[in-house]
Each structure stands twice: as C-alpha cells, then as structure tokens.
Amino acid sequence: MSDILQKLESIAVRFNEVGQQITDPDIIADMDRYVKLTKEYKDLEEIVNVYKEYKNVLDNITSSKEMIDLEDDPEMKEMAKMELDELLPKREEMEEEIKIMLIPKDPEDDKNVIVELRAGTGGDEACIFVEDVFRMYSMYFKSVGWKMEVVNSNEGGTSGYRELSFEVEGEGVYGMLKFESGVHRVQRVPETESQGRVHTSAITVAVMPEAEEVDVQLNMADVKKDTYRASGAGGQHVNKTESAVRLTHIPTNTVVECQDGRSQHKNYEKALTVLRTRLYQAELEKKELERSAHRKSLVSTGDRSAKIRTYNYPQGRITDHRINKTMYNLSSFMNGDIQEIIDALKIAENAEKMKEGGTI
Numbered sequence: 050m051s052d053i054l055q056k057l058e059s060i061a062v063r064f065n066e067v068g069q070q071i072t073d074p075d076i077i078a079d080m081d082r083y084v085k086l087t088k089e090y091k092d093l094e095e096i097v098n099v100y101k102e103y104k105n106v107l108d109n110i111t112s113s114k115e116m117i118d119l120e121d122d123p124e125m126k127e128m129a130k131m132e133l134d135e136l137l138p139k140r141e142e143m144e145e146e147i148k149i150m151l152i153p154k155d156p157e158d159d160k161n162v163i164v165e166l167r168a169g170t171g172g173d174e175a176c177i178f179v180e181d182v183f184r185m186y187s188m189y190f191k192s193v194g195w196k197m198e199v200v201n202s203n204e205g206g207t208s209g210y211r212e213l214s215f216e217v218e219g220e221g222v223y224g225m226l227k228f229e230s231g232v233h234r235v236q237r238v239p240e241t242e243s244q245g246r247v248h249t250s251a252i253t254v255a256v257m258p259e260a261e262e263v264d265v266q267l268n269m270a271d272v273k274k275d276t277y278r279a280s281g282a283g284g285q286h287v288n289k290t291e292s293a294v295r296l297t298h299i300p301t302n303t304v305v306e307c308q309d310g311r312s313q314h315k316n317y318e319k320a321l322t323v324l325r326t327r328l329y330q331a332e333l334e335k336k337e338l339e340r341s342a343h344r345k346s347l348v349s350t351g352d353r354s355a356k357i358r359t360y361n362y363p364q365g366r367i368t369d370h371r372i373n374k375t376m377y378n379l380s381s382f383m384n385g386d387i388q389e390i391i392d393a394l395k396i397a398e399n400a401e402k403m404k405e406g407g408t409i
Contacts, residue, residue, distance in 0.1 A: 158224030171250020176205025188385025
C-alpha cells in the first residue's frame, strides 16, 4: 500500500503549500485566486486529516509487530497481538475509504445548476407530473438547505407545466443532482380517467452545471434580445410591462426565455446565465460522447434521451433502471426523500471509476 501512502504524502505537501499561499497578502488581494485556493485548502483538509489518522494506524501496526517479535513478557506479547487484531481490519477499512477519496472529482461537481423539466409523452398527465417532480425536488432542496429560484415556466393546458426551469444554489449541487438527467416515466391512473386504467407518461429532466463568465466567452454581437409581456401566474407585473426576455444565440440557434422575474433587467441577467449554461452543457455533452466512445458508463449523464427511472403509483414503487434499484416508498420519495437513490448512484459511479483505475 506504499502507492496510497505516497499519494497521501504528496497531498499533504500541497496542503501545506496552499496553507502558506492563502496568508500571502498578494494572493489575498487577488480575490479570484484567493477563493480558488481557499476552496482547494478546504477540499484537501478532509483527506489530510484522514492521512494523519491512517499514518497513526500504520505506525501502531509497526510497533505492535515489533513488540510481538522482541518482547519476552507473554502478557505484553498478548496485548500487542490483541492490538494488532484491531488495527489490521481498521487499516483495510481506511484504505477502502481513502481509495474513494482519491478518485478524481468531476470539476463540475461543486457548481450550482440550472434544472429544466419538460413534459414529454402523455399530454396533460405529463404536465401534471412535471409539477409533481418539481415539488419533489423543492422539498429535497429544503431538506438539504439549498436555495432555489424559478427562472422560467410555461403552464400546461389544464394544470401543471409544459416546461419549468429553475436555478439551484448550494454546496456540491451538481455532484448530487447530475444523475437526475434523463427521461422519468410515470405509471398511474390519471384523475380524468373514469375507467381506472393506468396510463404511462414521461418527462425529461436536464441538470446543467451553471456556467460562469469565465467558462463561456459569449460574444454579445451573436445574441439577439427580444422583450415581450409575461404570461401566466406571477402577480401584478404580468401582462402590464414587457418584462419577459427572449435571447437567441444566432450561431447555434439556442433560444432561452425568462419571464418569472419582476423586472426586465433581472430576467435578462437570468436569461444570460441560462444561455451560457446551455452552451457550456453542449460542450460538456460533446466531451462526454467522446469519453463514452471508449467506455459505456452505467450512470452516465451524457444521454438525455435515456429512460432512467420509473415511478409506478399502483405498486408504490420507484425503479432506477441504471443500477436496477427498486424501492417501495413512492409516497415519501415524492415528498423529497430521494437521498438514498442519489447515494446509490454516487456509489455506482465511484465503483466504475475505480474499475477504470481512476484512483492511484
């Protein structure tokens, strides 16, 4: 296990370097660099603490072995053996934990996200399910302390939403939500169905890491801006002023609308963020397709047309098709209790990365 130790030692060296740098007045004066370094310091601190504990376990194993070999007193020898019996499984446990910690992190994982929900097959029932899934996510965000703001919404024919997009801010948001991208299928009896027949509908979920200005250099000469009157629920500003904004990125024909803010200026800023994010996502998807040409990832977030999950109301079950995991807690799941499935998908991704030799 000298490879693990070597890697941990180099991380500890980097941790000390970064610790010195963040006290340098020149770096403190450069806010962008300072923010990046303090984030790196925080990320490294967790693994350095584990490294110290691991090194302590290794040192104790060495001294216990020496005592067994050199000690004449049978009682002391027995104590050393007992200690060794505790330390060896502890070392194995820590090595497994460290292997996971050493898996290279997706650089996007810490970003905030833009989530877009769209009704697919199933007409009004799909629109209602968009609203149900939005509520499910909203309740989950509340439970983990993330902030959410609706960017744009288009209501369905009778109820629900044809499409709904929102921004989510918090710690490690993309790393948690990225596995939600894909087709979500619902099987249930619609309220309008008098015969009690189960219908199948579907919606698509797109989770995109929010792009910052540094991620996408947007030439504003390529962006066409239109304003129009907002429609739908939204208070007194709706239909009174041209507060809604539509941006078209001419080279890619990417169209973004934002009408849920109270002012044209706010809607414009939000629409710009969504536009940058869409363009950034297109680049990420291109890279993901190149990567998946070499490997077929089980939990890949590259293909938005893939059916990833089924919500079966008559049986009260949710099945995630990527990892063949079925749970029978649909009611609590739809009330935001989705952490178990997120954790299972993260474990599956880590297992894939370890198989590929992504640790050391």
